[in-house]
Amino acid sequence: MANFIKEHLLKYGIxxxxxxxxxxxxxxxxxxxxxxEEIFNDLYPVIPTLSKTTVYNTLKxxxxxxxxxxxxIDDKNARYDADTSSHAHFRCKSCGCIHDLKIEGLETIHIExxxxxxxxxxxxxxxxxxxxxLEKQANENENNN
Amino acid sequence: MANFIKEHLLKYGIxxxxxxxxxxxxxxxxxxxxxxEEIFNDLYPVIPTLSKTTVYNTLKxxxxxxxxxxxxIDDKNARYDADTSSHAHFRCKSCGCIHDLKIEGLETIHIExxxxxxxxxxxxxxxxxxxxxLEKQANENENNN
DNA sequence: ACTAAATTTGAACTGAGTATAAATTTCGGA
DNA sequence: TCCGAAATTTATACTCAGTTCAAATTTAGT
Numbered sequence: 001m002a003n004f005i006k007e008h009l010l011k012y013g014i015x016x017x018x019x020x021x022x023x024x025x026x027x028x029x030x031x032x033x034x035x036x037e038e039i040f041n042d043l044y045p046v047i048p049t050l051s052k053t054t055v056y057n058t059l060k061x062x063x064x065x066x067x068x069x070x071x072x073i074d075d076k077n078a079r080y081d082a083d084t085s086s087h088a089h090f091r092c093k094s095c096g097c098i099h100d101l102k103i104e105g106l107e108t109i110h111i112e113x114x115x116x117x118x119x120x121x122x123x124x125x126x127x128x129x130x131x132x133x134l135e136k137q138a139n140e141n142e143n144n145n
Numbered sequence: 146m147a148n149f150i151k152e153h154l155l156k157y158g159i160x161x162x163x164x165x166x167x168x169x170x171x172x173x174x175x176x177x178x179x180x181x182e183e184i185f186n187d188l189y190p191v192i193p194t195l196s197k198t199t200v201y202n203t204l205k206x207x208x209x210x211x212x213x214x215x216x217x218i219d220d221k222n223a224r225y226d227a228d229t230s231s232h233a234h235f236r237c238k239s240c241g242c243i244h245d246l247k248i249e250g251l252e253t254i255h256i257e258x259x260x261x262x263x264x265x266x267x268x269x270x271x272x273x274x275x276x277x278x279l280e281k282q283a284n285e286n287e288n289n290n
Numbered sequence: 291a292c293t294a295a296a297t298t299t300g301a302a303c304t305g306a307g308t309a310t311a312a313a314t315t316t317c318g319g320a
Numbered sequence: 321t322c323c324g325a326a327a328t329t330t331a332t333a334c335t336c337a338g339t340t341c342a343a344a345t346t347t348a349g350t
Binding site: 070072073075078088090092093099101102103104105106108109110111112113114116117118119120121122123124125126127128129130131134 | 215217218220223233235237238244246247248249250251253254255256257258259261262263264265266267268269270271272273274275276279
Protein backbone atom coordinates (compact mmCIF):
# COMPACT_ATOMS: atom_id res chain seq x y z
CA MET A 1 0.00 0.00 0.00
CA ALA A 2 2.85 2.36 0.80
CA ASN A 3 4.14 1.33 -2.60
CA PHE A 4 1.00 2.65 -4.24
CA ILE A 5 1.59 6.10 -2.75
CA LYS A 6 5.23 6.01 -3.82
CA GLU A 7 4.29 5.17 -7.41
CA HIS A 8 1.63 7.89 -7.33
CA LEU A 9 4.20 10.54 -6.37
CA LEU A 10 6.67 9.32 -8.99
CA LYS A 11 3.97 9.64 -11.63
CA TYR A 12 3.92 13.39 -10.90
CA GLY A 13 7.73 13.65 -10.89
CA ILE A 14 7.94 13.95 -7.11
CA UNK A 15 10.74 12.17 -5.27
CA UNK A 16 9.07 10.18 -2.49
CA UNK A 17 10.15 10.60 1.11
CA UNK A 18 8.66 9.45 4.40
CA UNK A 19 7.09 12.87 5.00
CA UNK A 20 5.82 13.35 1.45
CA UNK A 21 4.25 9.90 1.39
CA UNK A 22 2.59 10.54 4.74
CA UNK A 23 1.08 13.83 3.52
CA UNK A 24 -0.15 12.33 0.25
CA UNK A 25 -1.54 9.30 2.07
CA UNK A 26 -3.34 11.60 4.50
CA UNK A 27 -4.90 13.62 1.68
CA UNK A 28 -6.07 10.48 -0.11
CA UNK A 29 -7.69 9.11 3.04
CA UNK A 30 -9.21 12.39 4.25
CA UNK A 31 -11.37 13.89 1.52
CA UNK A 32 -12.40 16.69 3.89
CA UNK A 33 -10.27 19.38 2.24
CA UNK A 34 -8.00 19.79 5.27
CA UNK A 35 -5.82 22.81 6.00
CA UNK A 36 -2.04 22.57 6.39
CA GLU A 37 -2.52 23.01 10.14
CA GLU A 38 -4.98 20.08 10.33
CA ILE A 39 -2.64 17.85 8.36
CA PHE A 40 0.26 18.74 10.65
CA ASN A 41 -1.76 18.17 13.82
CA ASP A 42 -2.93 14.75 12.68
CA LEU A 43 0.44 13.58 11.36
CA TYR A 44 2.60 14.93 14.19
CA PRO A 45 1.71 12.10 16.62
CA VAL A 46 2.64 9.59 13.89
CA ILE A 47 5.86 11.35 12.83
CA PRO A 48 7.12 13.12 15.97
CA THR A 49 9.97 14.83 14.15
CA LEU A 50 7.59 16.40 11.62
CA SER A 51 7.87 20.14 11.15
CA LYS A 52 5.12 22.51 10.10
CA THR A 53 7.45 23.97 7.50
CA THR A 54 7.76 20.55 5.89
CA VAL A 55 3.98 20.27 5.59
CA TYR A 56 3.79 23.70 3.94
CA ASN A 57 6.73 22.90 1.62
CA THR A 58 5.29 19.53 0.70
CA LEU A 59 1.82 20.87 -0.10
CA LYS A 60 3.35 23.62 -2.23
CA UNK A 61 5.49 21.06 -4.08
CA UNK A 62 2.50 18.78 -4.68
CA UNK A 63 0.38 21.65 -6.01
CA UNK A 64 3.20 22.81 -8.33
CA UNK A 65 3.40 19.30 -9.77
CA UNK A 66 -0.40 19.21 -10.11
CA UNK A 67 -0.55 16.25 -7.76
CA UNK A 68 -3.13 18.04 -5.58
CA UNK A 69 -5.47 21.00 -5.78
CA UNK A 70 -5.09 24.06 -3.61
CA UNK A 71 -8.55 25.33 -2.74
CA UNK A 72 -8.82 29.03 -1.85
CA ILE A 73 -12.51 29.12 -0.94
CA ASP A 74 -11.87 30.07 2.67
CA ASP A 75 -10.48 33.56 3.21
CA LYS A 76 -8.56 32.38 6.27
CA ASN A 77 -6.53 29.36 5.12
CA ALA A 78 -5.84 27.31 2.03
CA ARG A 79 -7.30 23.81 1.78
CA TYR A 80 -5.99 20.84 -0.14
CA ASP A 81 -7.61 18.13 -2.23
CA ALA A 82 -5.98 14.97 -3.60
CA ASP A 83 -8.82 14.69 -6.12
CA THR A 84 -7.46 16.62 -9.09
CA SER A 85 -10.33 15.80 -11.43
CA SER A 86 -12.47 18.69 -12.63
CA HIS A 87 -15.02 19.56 -9.97
CA ALA A 88 -16.34 22.59 -8.11
CA HIS A 89 -16.56 23.34 -4.40
CA PHE A 90 -19.27 24.66 -2.13
CA ARG A 91 -18.65 26.31 1.23
CA CYS A 92 -21.33 26.92 3.85
CA LYS A 93 -21.09 30.48 5.15
CA SER A 94 -22.56 29.35 8.48
CA CYS A 95 -20.70 26.18 9.53
CA GLY A 96 -17.80 26.38 7.07
CA CYS A 97 -18.26 22.85 5.73
CA ILE A 98 -16.99 22.20 2.23
CA HIS A 99 -18.72 19.96 -0.32
CA ASP A 100 -17.50 18.65 -3.65
CA LEU A 101 -19.77 19.43 -6.58
CA LYS A 102 -19.70 17.40 -9.76
CA ILE A 103 -20.20 19.74 -12.67
CA GLU A 104 -21.33 18.68 -16.12
CA GLY A 105 -21.47 20.80 -19.23
CA LEU A 106 -18.60 23.14 -18.34
CA GLU A 107 -17.39 23.00 -21.93
CA THR A 108 -20.63 24.62 -23.14
CA ILE A 109 -19.73 27.88 -21.42
CA HIS A 110 -18.75 30.63 -23.81
CA ILE A 111 -16.07 33.06 -22.67
CA GLU A 112 -15.38 36.29 -24.51
CA UNK A 113 -11.80 37.45 -24.93
CA UNK A 114 -10.58 33.98 -24.05
CA UNK A 115 -8.34 33.72 -27.10
CA UNK A 116 -5.59 35.98 -25.82
CA UNK A 117 -5.16 34.01 -22.62
CA UNK A 118 -3.60 30.64 -21.95
CA UNK A 119 -5.60 29.07 -19.16
CA UNK A 120 -4.00 26.39 -17.01
CA UNK A 121 -6.46 26.24 -14.12
CA UNK A 122 -10.10 26.91 -13.42
CA UNK A 123 -11.56 27.17 -9.93
CA UNK A 124 -15.30 27.30 -9.33
CA UNK A 125 -16.43 28.22 -5.84
CA UNK A 126 -20.05 28.30 -4.68
CA UNK A 127 -21.00 29.80 -1.33
CA UNK A 128 -24.25 29.71 0.63
CA UNK A 129 -25.88 27.57 3.31
CA UNK A 130 -25.90 23.78 3.66
CA UNK A 131 -28.95 21.65 4.42
CA UNK A 132 -28.06 21.18 8.10
CA UNK A 133 -27.61 24.89 8.75
CA LEU A 134 -30.86 25.76 6.98
CA GLU A 135 -32.77 23.20 9.07
CA LYS A 136 -31.14 24.38 12.29
CA GLN A 137 -32.09 27.96 11.43
CA ALA A 138 -35.70 26.92 10.69
CA ASN A 139 -35.96 25.12 14.05
CA GLU A 140 -34.61 28.12 15.94
CA ASN A 141 -37.15 30.40 14.32
CA GLU A 142 -39.97 28.02 15.29
CA ASN A 143 -38.88 27.96 18.92
CA ASN A 144 -38.83 31.74 19.10
CA ASN A 145 -42.51 32.01 18.13
CA MET B 146 -21.97 63.38 -9.19
CA ALA B 147 -21.31 62.87 -5.49
CA ASN B 148 -25.07 62.60 -5.30
CA PHE B 149 -25.00 59.64 -7.65
CA ILE B 150 -22.63 57.77 -5.34
CA LYS B 151 -24.77 58.65 -2.33
CA GLU B 152 -27.90 57.28 -4.00
CA HIS B 153 -25.98 54.19 -5.04
CA LEU B 154 -24.99 53.42 -1.45
CA LEU B 155 -28.53 54.07 -0.18
CA LYS B 156 -29.84 51.58 -2.74
CA TYR B 157 -27.82 48.91 -0.95
CA GLY B 158 -28.93 50.06 2.51
CA ILE B 159 -25.60 51.67 3.31
CA UNK B 160 -25.53 54.96 5.17
CA UNK B 161 -23.31 57.29 3.15
CA UNK B 162 -20.35 59.03 4.75
CA UNK B 163 -17.43 60.94 3.31
CA UNK B 164 -15.14 57.91 3.61
CA UNK B 165 -17.67 55.43 2.26
CA UNK B 166 -18.48 57.61 -0.71
CA UNK B 167 -14.78 58.06 -1.44
CA UNK B 168 -14.15 54.30 -1.41
CA UNK B 169 -17.17 53.54 -3.60
CA UNK B 170 -16.23 56.33 -5.99
CA UNK B 171 -12.70 54.96 -6.19
CA UNK B 172 -13.92 51.46 -6.99
CA UNK B 173 -16.25 52.73 -9.70
CA UNK B 174 -13.48 54.74 -11.34
CA UNK B 175 -10.74 52.11 -11.00
CA UNK B 176 -11.87 48.85 -12.55
CA UNK B 177 -8.45 47.34 -11.85
CA UNK B 178 -9.61 45.15 -8.93
CA UNK B 179 -7.53 47.06 -6.37
CA UNK B 180 -6.50 45.77 -2.96
CA UNK B 181 -7.47 47.49 0.30
CA GLU B 182 -3.89 48.72 0.54
CA GLU B 183 -3.98 50.28 -2.93
CA ILE B 184 -7.28 51.99 -2.18
CA PHE B 185 -5.88 53.40 1.06
CA ASN B 186 -2.66 54.63 -0.56
CA ASP B 187 -4.55 56.43 -3.33
CA LEU B 188 -7.20 57.97 -1.08
CA TYR B 189 -4.92 58.97 1.79
CA PRO B 190 -3.56 62.07 0.00
CA VAL B 191 -7.14 63.14 -0.68
CA ILE B 192 -8.47 62.39 2.82
CA PRO B 193 -5.47 62.89 5.12
CA THR B 194 -7.36 61.68 8.19
CA LEU B 195 -8.24 58.38 6.53
CA SER B 196 -7.38 55.25 8.46
CA LYS B 197 -6.53 51.85 7.01
CA THR B 198 -9.04 50.28 9.38
CA THR B 199 -11.78 52.40 7.86
CA VAL B 200 -10.93 51.13 4.40
CA TYR B 201 -11.06 47.53 5.62
CA ASN B 202 -14.33 48.13 7.53
CA THR B 203 -15.89 49.90 4.57
CA LEU B 204 -14.98 47.20 2.06
CA LYS B 205 -16.35 44.53 4.41
CA UNK B 206 -19.57 46.50 4.85
CA UNK B 207 -19.97 46.97 1.09
CA UNK B 208 -19.41 43.27 0.42
CA UNK B 209 -21.91 42.25 3.11
CA UNK B 210 -24.52 44.48 1.48
CA UNK B 211 -23.63 43.03 -1.96
CA UNK B 212 -22.60 46.48 -3.14
CA UNK B 213 -19.23 45.14 -4.31
CA UNK B 214 -17.57 41.80 -5.01
CA UNK B 215 -14.67 40.50 -2.97
CA UNK B 216 -12.33 38.63 -5.31
CA UNK B 217 -10.12 35.99 -3.71
CA ILE B 218 -8.10 35.01 -6.79
CA ASP B 219 -4.81 36.16 -5.31
CA ASP B 220 -3.52 34.08 -2.40
CA LYS B 221 -1.90 37.16 -0.89
CA ASN B 222 -4.66 39.79 -0.66
CA ALA B 223 -8.32 40.26 -1.41
CA ARG B 224 -9.33 42.43 -4.33
CA TYR B 225 -12.52 44.39 -4.82
CA ASP B 226 -14.82 45.02 -7.76
CA ALA B 227 -17.69 47.50 -7.98
CA ASP B 228 -19.08 45.55 -10.93
CA THR B 229 -21.40 43.07 -9.21
CA SER B 230 -22.82 41.62 -12.42
CA SER B 231 -22.14 37.95 -13.12
CA HIS B 232 -18.67 37.58 -14.61
CA ALA B 233 -15.53 35.54 -14.10
CA HIS B 234 -11.92 36.58 -13.46
CA PHE B 235 -8.59 35.59 -14.93
CA ARG B 236 -5.25 36.07 -13.19
CA CYS B 237 -1.88 35.82 -14.93
CA LYS B 238 0.48 33.65 -12.89
CA SER B 239 3.44 35.58 -14.28
CA CYS B 240 2.62 39.30 -13.98
CA GLY B 241 -0.40 39.03 -11.67
CA CYS B 242 -2.71 41.09 -13.88
CA ILE B 243 -6.41 40.44 -13.52
CA HIS B 244 -8.89 40.45 -16.41
CA ASP B 245 -12.68 40.38 -16.39
CA LEU B 246 -14.22 37.55 -18.38
CA LYS B 247 -17.75 37.73 -19.68
CA ILE B 248 -19.30 34.31 -19.39
CA GLU B 249 -22.35 33.15 -21.32
CA GLY B 250 -24.25 29.92 -20.84
CA LEU B 251 -23.55 29.47 -17.14
CA GLU B 252 -27.12 28.31 -16.62
CA THR B 253 -26.53 25.28 -18.86
CA ILE B 254 -24.14 23.78 -16.29
CA HIS B 255 -25.59 20.84 -14.45
CA ILE B 256 -24.57 20.36 -10.82
CA GLU B 257 -25.24 17.15 -8.96
CA UNK B 258 -26.34 17.35 -5.32
CA UNK B 259 -27.21 21.00 -5.80
CA UNK B 260 -30.71 20.60 -4.35
CA UNK B 261 -29.65 20.34 -0.72
CA UNK B 262 -27.68 23.58 -0.86
CA UNK B 263 -28.81 27.20 -0.97
CA UNK B 264 -26.29 29.02 -3.10
CA UNK B 265 -25.90 32.77 -2.67
CA UNK B 266 -22.62 33.36 -4.52
CA UNK B 267 -20.60 31.82 -7.32
CA UNK B 268 -16.99 32.71 -8.02
CA UNK B 269 -15.21 31.54 -11.15
CA UNK B 270 -11.46 32.01 -11.26
CA UNK B 271 -9.26 31.20 -14.25
CA UNK B 272 -5.47 31.20 -13.96
CA UNK B 273 -2.75 31.02 -16.58
CA UNK B 274 -0.67 33.39 -18.67
CA UNK B 275 -1.72 36.60 -20.41
CA UNK B 276 -0.85 37.58 -23.99
CA UNK B 277 1.91 40.00 -22.94
CA UNK B 278 3.69 37.46 -20.75
CA LEU B 279 3.50 34.76 -23.42
CA GLU B 280 5.03 37.12 -26.00
CA LYS B 281 7.74 38.26 -23.61
CA GLN B 282 8.57 34.63 -22.90
CA ALA B 283 8.71 33.83 -26.63
CA ASN B 284 11.09 36.74 -27.25
CA GLU B 285 13.40 35.68 -24.44
CA ASN B 286 13.61 32.17 -25.82
CA GLU B 287 14.51 33.55 -29.24
CA ASN B 288 17.33 35.69 -27.84
CA ASN B 289 18.85 32.73 -26.05
CA ASN B 290 19.27 30.73 -29.26
C1' DA C 291 -27.60 72.95 21.97
C1' DC C 292 -27.44 68.26 24.22
C1' DT C 293 -26.99 63.55 24.27
C1' DA C 294 -27.02 58.89 22.48
C1' DA C 295 -25.74 56.22 18.60
C1' DA C 296 -22.93 55.56 14.69
C1' DT C 297 -18.60 56.12 12.54
C1' DT C 298 -13.75 56.81 12.32
C1' DT C 299 -9.21 56.34 14.00
C1' DG C 300 -4.60 54.46 15.45
C1' DA C 301 -2.19 51.21 18.15
C1' DA C 302 -1.70 46.69 19.45
C1' DC C 303 -2.49 42.21 18.15
C1' DT C 304 -3.28 37.66 15.41
C1' DG C 305 -2.03 33.92 12.69
C1' DA C 306 -1.27 31.71 8.11
C1' DG C 307 2.43 31.33 5.46
C1' DT C 308 7.56 32.36 4.20
C1' DA C 309 12.64 32.92 4.61
C1' DT C 310 16.72 31.30 6.32
C1' DA C 311 20.31 28.67 7.83
C1' DA C 312 21.66 24.67 10.33
C1' DA C 313 21.02 19.63 10.80
C1' DT C 314 19.91 15.39 8.78
C1' DT C 315 19.17 12.13 5.15
C1' DT C 316 19.86 10.31 0.52
C1' DC C 317 22.61 8.53 -3.03
C1' DG C 318 26.14 7.99 -6.59
C1' DG C 319 31.03 7.14 -7.20
C1' DA C 320 35.66 5.59 -5.54
C1' DT D 321 31.64 0.28 2.48
C1' DC D 322 32.99 4.84 2.96
C1' DC D 323 32.95 9.72 1.38
C1' DG D 324 31.03 13.96 0.01
C1' DA D 325 27.77 16.60 -2.65
C1' DA D 326 22.95 17.41 -3.20
C1' DA D 327 18.42 17.11 -1.58
C1' DT D 328 15.37 17.17 2.24
C1' DT D 329 13.88 18.28 6.77
C1' DT D 330 13.77 21.09 10.74
C1' DA D 331 13.33 25.07 14.18
C1' DT D 332 13.43 29.84 14.69
C1' DA D 333 12.57 34.20 13.29
C1' DC D 334 10.05 36.93 10.47
C1' DT D 335 6.35 39.15 7.34
C1' DC D 336 2.22 41.33 6.52
C1' DA D 337 -2.87 41.26 5.41
C1' DG D 338 -6.44 41.64 8.18
C1' DT D 339 -8.76 42.08 12.99
C1' DT D 340 -9.62 43.73 17.70
C1' DC D 341 -10.32 47.20 20.77
C1' DA D 342 -11.00 51.35 23.05
C1' DA D 343 -10.78 56.19 22.58
C1' DA D 344 -12.00 60.22 19.71
C1' DT D 345 -14.93 62.28 16.47
C1' DT D 346 -19.03 62.93 13.84
C1' DT D 347 -23.95 62.46 13.02
C1' DA D 348 -28.74 62.80 14.05
C1' DG D 349 -32.86 63.06 16.89
C1' DT D 350 -35.22 65.76 20.55
